Amino acid sequence: MNLVSVAGEALAGALRTVLFMAAILFPLMVLLEALRRVPLWKRWTEKGGRYLRWLGLSEASAFPLLAGLFFGLLYGAGVIIEELRGARLHRREVWLLNLFLGMSHAVVEDTAIFLALGANLWVILGGRLILTLAVIGLLAAVVRKIAAKLVMQ
């Protein structure tokens, strides 16, 4: 292995990744700041939050979940970091949110890649989402049971 050429490849690739990341994270954070001031957005996330509860998530998870699902894990994680810093995201839901996004993220781009290779769309998109919902829903139910037991003691 030629150390110099590998180091060059590594640094160039790392720089490209960081620049690409910044190009998405900056506008995403401006959007997040803007949406926070829109009353309609607040009402929507509160409404949507009700459907997230069985996954152990609150309405604060709505934006990171959407960012991760559509843009990718990196951007979902970026929003989670920001929401944690502002203490808007509950600590206890961070695990479930990360595990959810770990199994399902970048559902447009990544699905398209495999669709082009001949994979079945319903299986790799629908199947992946259903499996994710089932696993995270089950985990959330277990967490709730354990939490309830701890409260009773």
Next chain:
Amino acid sequence: MAEWFKMLQASAKEVFYQGLYKGAATTWKLAKVVVPVYVLVTFLKHTPVLPWLTGLCAPLMGHFGLPGEAALALVLGNVLNLYAAVGVITSLALSPREVTILAMMLLISHSLPMEAAVCAQAGVNPLVMTLFRLGASLAAGLLLNALL
């Protein structure tokens, strides 16, 4: 009217600068792990570690209804990224059923060092995250092999 417009202008400015500040802070926090992990993984790519891992995994591919050569796609996808796996898949003559199973496994777990490091910055243990995704991926492979 003018008063209202000035207020909107002021808050648009505030939104913009706060967004930029938060974008910079988040990019910095992620770059701190993305750069070292990217460098590490690039070096790993040029060592015999990945072929060795592939050799270990190849005999297990039958459980997922996949040929032994598919192990290389799984290893490269999980350690490096999806595009490395796609390069392998295009060189194999796989049936639609095989591509679907392999795609599902790779979609659930890929780029594990990079994405686990990123999730660690978002407040979870990277090892648990990695094992969870690998487990889910293997389970999905077994499940699809039984169902399809």
